[in-house]
Amino acid sequence: MQPILVxxxxxxxxxxxxxxxxxxxxxxxxxxxxxxxxxxxxxxLEEFPQVHQTFxxxxxxVLQLEEYARGEARDALVELAFKPVDQLTAEDRSQVIKQLFPVPVRTMLQPFPRYFELYERxxxxxxxxxxSDQxxxxxxxxxxxxxxxxxxxxKDLVEKGRDFTESDKIALRRLAGQIINDIIPEYRRMQERGVIEISTTPFYHPILPILIDSRVDDRNVPVVVELPFDAREQLSRALTFMRDRFGVTPQGLWPSEGSVSNDVALLASSVGFRWLATDEGILSKSGVDLSWDNRRRLYQPYKRADITVFFRDRTLSDLxxxxxxxxxxxxxxxxxxRRVKEVPNGSHVLIALDGENPWDYYPNSGRDFLRRLxxxxxEDSSLEAVTLSEALNRLPAQNLDWLAPGSWAxxxxxxxxxxxxxxxxWRWIVRAREALMQRKGQVPEENWHLAYEELLVAEGSDWMWWFGNDFSSDDDAIFDALFRQHIGNIFHFIGLPEPEGLNEPIKKSLGGRKTAMAPPPP
Structure with a gap:
């Protein structure tokens, strides 16, 4: 009997x-x-070497983690957490009380009586x-x-629980720094042991189908974005960067937000990726019937041109x-x-989701759940956990005539x-890029490349996530200002004045909250 591959x-x-x-x-x-x-x-996974997984x-x-590991990241909140109490200003103390309590309360505060007591106060x-100072x-x-x-x-500090000293804080900072330093080596080591596979995403997390053609899924979108060169740049940079950092060329791609299209599949293949993964909704939209009697069609890989496409089980992932x-x-x-074992033997089940955010809401950061899982x-001979490249090498793929445009959402x-x-x-991105291209050869090459880097950052999906009425948080103003900061820096680096209107927030529902852009860099 063939096992179910997970x-x-x-x-x-x-x-x-x-x-x-x-x-x-x-x-x-x-x-x-x-x-x-x-x-x-x-x-x-040191405890479960047979449970192969893809990260x-x-x-x-990775760039950000490297800066923290080198001690080069200037982070005011981290510095505040380790600043000696006798050096804190009144404003510092206010920020400690305001900023240094995490959410959710149930899993990250209530289990620790002293911390929860301070939170309630x-x-x-x-x-x-x-x-008090203490x-x-x-x-x-x-x-x-x-x-x-x-x-x-x-464990000694957890058991101590209260009345910590400045020496405790110094030792804790040293340990936190060591953990940050160990992150990249740990991934490399587990990859070399064959326990994990490392895949990647376009460099600054852009929505590739929109970059290539903003109207790919809706011809009524009022802004035209056609930047296939940038899409290729985001992909090829990611491939090179990850190979340099981890010693192996990534075989697989989770496009930002699971966003795919026919053009994205062709582009990813041409850059050198062997597989990509996305959501089951895309398979259904591509014309594959996934109604109850045909649900088994989800549990196999597909081939679009020269790249294999895996589709995640949304229900299992969301659970x-x-x-x-x-x-x-x-x-x-x-x-x-139990749910995984309900699929036919010999099938392949993909469970794909955020690897960090859910665990804040689990007791003990989800480690109890993951260990039992x-x-x-x-221990179950009817199941086998494999990386996606291992699945690709073991399973035949069915041809897919068309890969529909869309994301996991x-x-x-x-x-x-x-x-x-x-x-x-998006209009700001298009306008900034047009100005950048017009100034090529007219400004120092170093400045031009700095401006182009800022453009790639601005193309990331995270800014648009908070624009509009889909999502909101207390940090909307920060995201808004930081996006406009990147756009403004493009104009600065190419020697042009900041365009009129760029100082105005894009998000209109800030409720009076506004974070000003910084002055141009020197």
Missing amino acids: SFLWHMHQPFYKDPVRQCYVMPWAYLHGTKDYFGMPAL NLVPSL RSDSSRHQAF DIRDIQVWWTLVWMDQDRRP IGFQYMNAPASESARDLI FEGIQ NANFQIWIGHPEDHLA
Whole structure:
């Protein structure tokens, strides 16, 4: 009896948080997930060497992690967490109380009595003045502890729980730095052992189909974007960068947000990728009937031109991403294994999702769930966990006449180009690129290339994610300003004045919140 092949693809990504003008990081998420999930996820597989998996690393995330590892990343919040209490200003103390409590409360605060006690006191603004030096120091230490890999978190400090010292803080910073330093070597080591495969994404996480043709899925989109050269540049740079960092040329691609099209498949193949992965909604949109009686068609690879395409099971992926944290770990693991075993023998099941964000909502960062899941798979002879390249080499692929355009989100691109705010952002990109091309050969080559790098950053998907009415957060103003910062830097580097209107926020529902752009770089 042929086993059911199971592939996990963990997508590791953070927006490019570096402010290129101030040369600092405006948000610490690459660092925080670095000390927790970016190291902890591959390290966990030391216990399960037969459970082969695919880790999809975005090059722009790796760049950020490298800066933190070298100690070159200027991050005000990280510095605040380790600053000696007797050197904190009144504003610093206020920011500690405001910024150094993570969410969600249930999994990252309530399990730690002292931290939760301080959080409850913080909820009453009238009591902020009552925070002693020791309270402030305990907040600093706990913030670092809860954002640390479950298996490398110092047990002596957790058991101590309170009354931390500056020496405790110094030792904790040293450990956090070591974890960040160990991330890239850990991936390389696990790849060399054959336990994991490393795939990648276009360099700055752009939506490739929109870059190639903004009207590929909707001829009524009012802004014309046709930048196939940039799409190729984002892909080829990613391939070269990852080969240099990890010693192996990536075989596979998770396009940003699972966004694909016919042209993307052809482009990825021409650059050198052997496989790409996306959502099951794209397979259905491509004309393959996935109704209940035909659901088995999802569980096999397909071939479009010279590249193999895998389609994820959305239900199984979303159960991990959004549901299983609400049930006991053993029960959730058993349920997932049961569901996987319902597909026909010899099938291939792809489970693909964020590799860091879900674990904040699980008790113990999801490690209990993952251990039970991987143990169950490793001990079940009817299941075999394989990387996607291993699946490609073992399974025949069915020809696909057409790969429909779309993303994991409703098999379309509405989040990134469906709202007037998205249209305005894309118009800024097109305008900046036109100016950049007109100035080629008229400005110093170094400046031109700096400007082009800023353009590639601005093409990333993360800015448009927050424009429009699809999503919102307390950080909308920061994302808005940072996007416009990149656009403004393009004009600065090519010696042109900042265009009129660029200082105005793109997102209109900021509720009075506005983050100013920095002055042009010197």
